[in-house]
Amino acid sequence: MLGTLQRLGRWGLGVFERLGRGHLFLLQTIGCLGVIVMRPRLVIRELHSVGVLSLLIIVVSGTFVGMVLAYQGYITLVRFGAAEALGTAVALSLVRELGPVVTALLFAGRAGSALTAEIGLMKATEQLSGMEMMAVNPMQRVIAPRFWAAFLSMPLLAAIFSAVGVMGGYFVGVGLLGVDGGSYWSQMQASVDFHEDVMNGIIKSVAFGFVAAWIALFEGYDAVPTSEGVSRATTRTVVHTALAVLALDFILTGLMFQ
Amino acid sequence: MTTRTIEILVGIFVALGLAALFMLAMKVSNLTEYSDEGGYTVSANFDNIGGLKVRAPVTMAGVRIGRVTGIQYDRERYQATVAMTIAPAYDYLPVDSHASIFTAGLLGEQYIAIEPGAEDETLRQGGRIEHTQSALVLEQIIGRVLVSLTTGGGNGNE
Structure with missing residues (x-):
């Protein structure tokens, strides 16, 4: 009985300790964010590996999500004789929900895991300690540029995802299923509000970018410096980012669309 | 690279x-x-605005000329006061124009349609449209139809 209680207590303490380390890490990172002004080149290089290289998967999945939405939406809407509202259905689901959320999930798999593995391996091979020995602050040299890159990439990627998805929906809805092209766009414009829908989607993706960057970098920085530890940290990044994004999305949706 | x-x-x-x-x-x-923000604001009182929302379109002959910018309840007249902003290009609405609330399609959103009157004087900033027609509430129409149907059936039996 007491043993079980003790294990529970140890587990709880461990969770709180990790939470605390995570927040301290975030504070330290925020303290180093000036790197974008001092050494923008570092950020640009990370933007390439985090943002540009994620572009392909984002564009491909955005197109397919848009196309599938158009198919499914058409099947339901045509029953009510409201096939013209297809543009609205596709655009609202993409801009409000699917764009930010699916982008964040893909981002966690494509870029977040890579960031964790990279930093975890840097730690395992003692490159981070080596930098400290040379009086180079690894937070500033390694962590902060990657944080900026992930934080900046996410809204851009989410916007590309939504835009490409709307195009994919147009391709299927207008090109294959024969919805009128003019009403696809005009119904969309009539019902999608810039401040209510597009802006809230962007705010969501900014929040997801922040969380995804934080989790990926912290898991790497906090990884047990062995090959097994790095592998575990990478898995945790993907799982925790997905859970955090979904939970945050629920809260943000509740706050935004009352 | x-x-x-x-x-x-x-x-x-x-x-x-x-x-x-x-x-x-x-x-x-x-x-x-x-981008077409601006213009002049006029108001109109309705007995019932149905499902009219702020930012609903204001049209004349089906052409959008403005937007609903505010809906309030008038305590003294027991009516709804709807404020609408009309683009400056359409500054020639006669003062005796008629405003009605219609529905786009069977279940579409509601909008205000303005029919021009005959006076020479035109509406200005802060003006009021006196002639209005409320929104049609589907339940009331169904109720009326039912009443007329039943009374009609009663007459047939007699």
């Missing part, structure tokens, strides 16, 4: 992202409609 290539690729990425945002703003959402 050289730094130059990387920088160019990142430049393309950022440009693509901004272009997507621009497309979402201009092509997907109704941001373009905000």
